[in-house]
Amino acid sequence: MKLIEQNALKTVEQKLLDLIVVNLNWQALRKAIKSQFSIKVLKDITVDRGNILILDNEIVYQLHLGPETGVSVLMDRSGELIEISFSESMNEIREKLSKPDEEILEEQAALEDTSALTSEIAAMISQINETDQGEISKTEG
């Protein structure tokens, strides 16, 4: 005996999962992956799909991270992380979540350039703020 259309339930469940994804604390998730598995997630990750499951008689939410990382996240109804699981080897996962060496090197170079710039900016602000009328000519000269 059908009490409700299957599509109606699926639509509502999908909306719930979409809302979970929208409100997901990515920073907390990245930290959890880093602390539990020593993988620094540098690539942009998304949620490929989600499931509503029963675990120990409780409803839990499972999110499969994408694109195709082989990582899934389980959380309870209060939003607490239950576990992060991997369906592939740690090396494969690390490769998928970290950036290629060239990108890391490029970012490191950008970081160094930016650091040099901010150092220069600090010196210029100091010069501007500490220079009284007439002194700029001397320091610039």
Added chain:
Amino acid sequence: MSHVISIAAPAKKTGKTSTAINLAASFAISEKKTLLIDCDPHQGAGYGTSILTYPARSSGFYSVITDRSGIKEEILSSALDFLKVLPSGADFSKADFLFGDTDGDFSKLREKVQAIKDDFDYIVLDSPSGMPNLLKSIVMATDWVVIPLNADIESPKELLSPFSEIRTLLQLIITSGDQFQVFPKIIGILLNKCEKIENVSEKLSNQVFDNINEYILSARIPYSRDISQGLALGRPAAFQNIGSDATFAYMDLAEELIDKINRMQQN
């Protein structure tokens, strides 16, 4: 004592206009007599219109700096008792050329602002992007400069360009100060759109911000719909939601600037 503050950054999308309008409103809410001068021709059409009391007729600041009208007659009242607004005016996009003609013109904007300086506790000037002559003139008209920076970034690479632009602005202040014997001081760098600031800090480590930490203002402006929607309507976040994080952040900013200006003057 009155203070003229410009919100200046050569780069686009740093939050100059939202900072100017919200900072001016926060000064006014703190019962400081405040004048907001719109010097950004790109925002001119709708800027501040929602907070003006009617009839709101003004030929704008362009009319003032071209000597077609007096500054006092172009200043409009607002819905906030302590806030007056001077719109840019329809022709303000020509201002960059106006100041590019001769060196003498650079001091004109300063002269006009100085003429009404004593009528206010704070005068806040918004500034445009991509108009170097106008920007130079604005900075030379002010006592204090706040430099907004969009902190909504994902990688250090995205900060290279805005920091390069900040360096250009500082070079402009140094060379112009020497040329015109006017020496505005930098109050600090304001981090805007800070939704991801923890993420930013993590990605940049402390290497980048540690260098300029003492010049970064403590107030952090969050990414907020109250700010963006308010700006679209030409009004401060406080008019959208007086109890929002954004409103409190701008009130904190106003308080910090008042305190910092006092301390910098004592030194």
